[in-house]
Amino acid sequence: MKKRIAKVDRQRELKERLSKDPFLTDEELTQIFNVSIQTIRLDRLELGIPELRERVKNVAEKNYSKVRSLGGKEIIGELIDLELGKSGISILETNGNMAFEKTNIIRGHHIFAQAESIAMAVIDAEVALTGVANIKYKTPVKAGNKLVAKAEVVRKRGNKFFVHVFIFESQKEVFRGKFILVSMK
Amino acid sequence: MKKRIAKVDRQRELKERLSKDPFLTDEELTQIFNVSIQTIRLDRLELGIPELRERVKNVAEKNYSKVRSLGGKEIIGELIDLELGKSGISILETNGNMAFEKTNIIRGHHIFAQAESIAMAVIDAEVALTGVANIKYKTPVKAGNKLVAKAEVVRKRGNKFFVHVFIFESQKEVFRGKFILVSMK
Numbered sequence: 356m357k358k359r360i361a362k363v364d365r366q367r368e369l370k371e372r373l374s375k376d377p378f379l380t381d382e383e384l385t386q387i388f389n390v391s392i393q394t395i396r397l398d399r400l401e402l403g404i405p406e407l408r409e410r411v412k413n414v415a416e417k418n419y420s421k422v423r424s425l426g427g428k429e430i431i432g433e434l435i436d437l438e439l440g441k442s443g444i445s446i447l448e449t450n451g452n453m454a455f456e457k458t459n460i461i462r463g464h465h466i467f468a469q470a471e472s473i474a475m476a477v478i479d480a481e482v483a484l485t486g487v488a489n490i491k492y493k494t495p496v497k498a499g500n501k502l503v504a505k506a507e508v509v510r511k512r513g514n515k516f517f518v519h520v521f522i523f524e525s526q527k528e529v530f531r532g533k534f535i536l537v538s539m540k
Numbered sequence: 541m542k543k544r545i546a547k548v549d550r551q552r553e554l555k556e557r558l559s560k561d562p563f564l565t566d567e568e569l570t571q572i573f574n575v576s577i578q579t580i581r582l583d584r585l586e587l588g589i590p591e592l593r594e595r596v597k598n599v600a601e602k603n604y605s606k607v608r609s610l611g612g613k614e615i616i617g618e619l620i621d622l623e624l625g626k627s628g629i630s631i632l633e634t635n636g637n638m639a640f641e642k643t644n645i646i647r648g649h650h651i652f653a654q655a656e657s658i659a660m661a662v663i664d665a666e667v668a669l670t671g672v673a674n675i676k677y678k679t680p681v682k683a684g685n686k687l688v689a690k691a692e693v694v695r696k697r698g699n700k701f702f703v704h705v706f707i708f709e710s711q712k713e714v715f716r717g718k719f720i721l722v723s724m725k
Contacts (some may be wrong), residue, residue: 426640429640455667457667460669464649464656469674471647471649485648490674490675527664
């Protein structure tokens with residue numbers, strides 16, 4: 356177990372950590388600093404840092420306007436980073452509606468939808484469709500967990516875009532997919 | 541253009557065709573018999589054959605009870621044929637909500653969801669997850685079109701099921717996928 360640190364030091368480090376990764380949950384922060392969730396919330400309040408949902412939304416809004424191939428509301432997950440034609444990151448907060456009744460494990464097609472969305476969002480094309488996808492589910496995801504999808508355009512040949520997508524849950528890779536998207540115009 | 545045939549012959553053939561393929565639409569039947577849609581509807585009425593939606597539902601209800609790995613409502617599409625452990629067929633009526641705003645073309649993940657569902661429905665396992673999928677979209681599908689997915693279990697090795705899925709729209713292949721599903725117990 357980590358030793359607790361002085362409040363002033365904790366708040367300085369908290370600010371620094373959240374500036375590097377604005378999508379750390381309060382729960383993750385309690386583990387990092389070994390304090391209660393109330394302490395974290397109080398820290399955020401004192402530092403003027405909004406809750407996760409707000410932070411995600413703030414970042415996402417700046418990114419939607421960059422996307423060419425999709426309408427902003429068509430992306431499954433919140434788009435939190437985008438360099439058009441290169442790479443992008445989205446976050447999906449999973450819930451029970453996306454899961455199998457029996458096991459509470461998120462159904463494959465929801466994870467696929469997040470991956471396909473971010474793959475499509477990153478390419479610099481007006482209209483595109485998925486041509487081919489080779490995908491692998493590596494670890495089951497429980498409902499309620501937060502998925503971070505990272506997409507990278509690895510090659511462009513003619514009207515074909517080759518995009519790799521990796522999805523993580525708490526730093527652990529749960530899915531990887533290779534997509535070939537075809538630009539229609 | 542085909543010559544029209546006498547009503548009695550048409551109704552006999554209509555009955556025969558629908559017994560072989562209960563999922564022919566009235567529109568498809570007008571083309572087969574070169575008559576108006578009103579004529580087809582009247583023929584069905586006289587023959588006591590319900591409309592497509594009813595026919596699909598009747599067949600589907602018999603099949604849901606056979607599925608082991610999924611809750612009945614969890615299948616994307618109507619399950620119209622199922623031989624557990626071997627093969628299955630589902631139908632998905634697509635609509636505008638499943639399509640891209642710009643193009644009215646059905647989004648890939650909805651087609652994937654139908655494919656993954658039927659793949660999961662056919663296997664003889666209590667709980668299963670998708671491990672790997674290699675998929676190919678062959679032709680864009682416009683909103684409103686009816687998709688027929690056919691799944692076949694091609695191999696079982698240990699707790700792994702290898703399932704091939706082909707999806708057709710008006711006999712034309714629009715999607716094919718190879719799935720490896722992993723049984724969890």
